[in-house]
Amino acid sequence: MLENVKPKEATAIINSLLGGVVPKVGVQHITVGRSPEIEAFVKALDDVKNGHSMVKFWIGDFGSGKSFMLHLLNTVALKQKFVVANADFTPDNRLYANDGKGVALYSSIMDNIAIQTKPEGGALATLLEKWIEQVITKTAQEQGLSLGDIRDPQHLPRIQAGIMQTIQELTDVGGFDFGIVVLKYYEGYVTENDGLRRNALKWLKGEYRTKTEARQDLGVREIIHDLNYYDMLKNFCRLFVSMGYSGFMINLDEAINLYKISTAVMREKNYEKILTIYNDCFQGKVSNFFLNFAGTREVLENDRRGLFSYQALKSRLETNKFETAGVRDFAQPVIRLLPLTHNEVFVLLQKLKEIFDFNYKTQLDVTADDIQAFMEEMFNKPGASEFLTPREVIRDFLNILSLLRQNPGLDKQQLFGDIEIRDERPNESAVDHLVDSIEVL
Numbered sequence: 001m002l003e004n005v006k007p008k009e010a011t012a013i014i015n016s017l018l019g020g021v022v023p024k025v026g027v028q029h030i031t032v033g034r035s036p037e038i039e040a041f042v043k044a045l046d047d048v049k050n051g052h053s054m055v056k057f058w059i060g061d062f063g064s065g066k067s068f069m070l071h072l073l074n075t076v077a078l079k080q081k082f083v084v085a086n087a088d089f090t091p092d093n094r095l096y097a098n099d100g101k102g103v104a105l106y107s108s109i110m111d112n113i114a115i116q117t118k119p120e121g122g123a124l125a126t127l128l129e130k131w132i133e134q135v136i137t138k139t140a141q142e143q144g145l146s147l148g149d150i151r152d153p154q155h156l157p158r159i160q161a162g163i164m165q166t167i168q169e170l171t172d173v174g175g176f177d178f179g180i181v182v183l184k185y186y187e188g189y190v191t192e193n194d195g196l197r198r199n200a201l202k203w204l205k206g207e208y209r210t211k212t213e214a215r216q217d218l219g220v221r222e223i224i225h226d227l228n229y230y231d232m233l234k235n236f237c238r239l240f241v242s243m244g245y246s247g248f249m250i251n252l253d254e255a256i257n258l259y260k261i262s263t264a265v266m267r268e269k270n271y272e273k274i275l276t277i278y279n280d281c282f283q284g285k286v287s288n289f290f291l292n293f294a295g296t297r298e299v300l301e302n303d304r305r306g307l308f309s310y311q312a313l314k315s316r317l318e319t320n321k322f323e324t325a326g327v328r329d330f331a332q333p334v335i336r337l338l339p340l341t342h343n344e345v346f347v348l349l350q351k352l353k354e355i356f357d358f359n360y361k362t363q364l365d366v367t368a369d370d371i372q373a374f375m376e377e378m379f380n381k382p383g384a385s386e387f388l389t390p391r392e393v394i395r396d397f398l399n400i401l402s403l404l405r406q407n408p409g410l411d412k413q414q415l416f417g418d419i420e421i422r423d424e425r426p427n428e429s430a431v432d433h434l435v436d437s438i439e440v441l
Helices: 007-018 035-049 066-079 101-111 124-143 153-170 175-191 194-204 211-218 229-242 264-282 297-301 311-317 342-360 368-379 390-406 412-417 428-440
Strands: 054-059 083-088 248-253 289-295 334-336
Touching (some): 007 390, 035 054, 035 066, 054 297, 066 289, 124 175, 175 211, 175 229, 264 289
Parallel strands (some): 083 248
């Protein structure tokens, strides 16, 4: 069953899942039961490759696999030659703000940019240098010069002109300053001035907080801030496509933190930003752009604070009324992640056992019957039907494997019997009460 798993992937899978988080690499090796969703996603990727744009909302209960799904989408998109990025909404990262929380989300996105050769993120500098090399090659061809000659300092103005011309053709808002900063990056690149390159990257990642500081370091008039960061994301999308990439995909997880925003006005402004992006994508105002949101049903459906509290979003995101559990519509913007079946969980645990053995170079005496017994213990415990999530099943199973590896004499059946079911869900009722109290004040 175990195929093409690399040692680095095996270690990432085991360590991450033991820690209760989704591994950044190797998720394709532990995927079960999501074939229809993946097939629909691949079709959507093809549409985005062809110049369309897309917004999807991945909705499921706490621990149902939303974050896992986003990481799986990453793996698929990277193989399709997309530039991808992940970021989480937090109390300090959001779509709309006037106190730096919007550009903080942008900075997180830019920090986590990934390509197939750098799947774990941090690929912005690599992409910039690749693009600059493409401009140098194009300029050399247009000027009838060799690649060696074009790098001579006397031809620097020609390359600078080529960079600015290309940037101006690709960008809408903020193109001039964007171009100047890329020129500064190029200058640092050819002169091996690491400080200048760092400052240029700092600007491009939205990390300057004052125009004065940016002007002193780079000679530009503007900085990336809460109100223009979305335009910069669109500029980067065009830049990546011009380089030969299929598009730019951004995954935004933990949408519960938009739901938790304490003031109704600010929450509505964030939903309005989602609506703007949604309309831009589906009305053809932006090309080759794919945005995924992940959240719980409450985030989507709550009529007071969820996305459905904003009527224009509700009308766009309501489920196809003809959809049933057996007849799914994966073309609609909202994809609801149904719980894994017991058979799918069984297959998943078998895969994890093989990866665990491969990672630790061992062969634990845990059979298919043992896995079945473990599942029966878990799913028959009081509270399992209400509280048990795939995350907890996986973590308990790996914890037991870890104990057995280090203590071979332990009784497996006794370990299975010691399992306790805990409610790991966030206390949303308490959150509701707190936020309602703040709004009343």
